[in-house]
Amino acid sequence: MSEEPTPEIQIDTDWKAEAQADKERLADAEKKVEEKTETRQMPEPNFRGLLGILASQALIGLGMHQDPSGKGVMVDLDGSKFAIDLLEMIQIKTEGNLTDEELTEIKQLITELQNRFVQIAQLVAAQVQEGGTPTETGTSPETTVGIIDPTA
Numbered sequence: 003m004s005e006e007p008t009p010e011i012q013i014d015t016d017w018k019a020e021a022q023a024d025k026e027r028l029a030d031a032e033k034k035v036e037e038k039t040e041t042r043q044m045p046e047p048n049f050r051g052l053l054g055i056l057a058s059q060a061l062i063g064l065g066m067h068q069d070p071s072g073k074g075v076m077v078d079l080d081g082s083k084f085a086i087d088l089l090e091m092i093q094i095k096t097e098g099n100l101t102d103e104e105l106t107e108i109k110q111l112i113t114e115l116q117n118r119f120v121q122i123a124q125l126v127a128a129q130v131q132e133g134g135t136p137t138e139t140g141t142s143p144e145t146t147v148g149i150i151d152p153t154a
Contacts, residue, residue: 049104053089053111060085060115064122079123086115 045051063082065075093108100108 049100050107052092053108056085056089056092057111057115060089061118064115064118077122077126079119079126082115082119082122086112086119089115 060082062076063078063080063085065077067076068074069076089108089112093105093112096104
């Protein structure tokens with residue numbers, strides 16, 4: 003009888019190293035996801051944040067938002083005035099409770115927004131007076147750009 007060699011048991015240790023490497027890659031990926039989540043968290047609510055939100059609303063109403071057609075900017079004078087009035091109300095209601103820096107910031111913000119409001123309101127009035135159209139005159143209809151009143 004011929005003797006067949008007994009098969010040797012071979013232990014593959016590479017799988018352990020691969021499994022450990024996979025485990026470390028997953029741990030690193032989870033750590034990166036957690037770090038990104040931490041950086042995306044909303045900022046702490048504070049006075050400056052409140053002013054920023056109201057100022058953004060006022061600026062959007064004053065033409066910071068382009069019309070979807072791309073032929074002008076959206077202007078909402080009533081909405082913008084409301085946001086500016088809210089800022090003024092906050093200034094009045096917080097009188098005596100603001101730091102000098104906060105008081106200066108809200109006063110400057112209100113003044114700048116009011117000045118921009120007057121400028122935009124004058125532009126809208128001039129465009130309406132020139133031709134009753136919310137777009138600039140003197141350009142071809144294909145390239146007409148101007149102020150678009152969403153309430154009209």
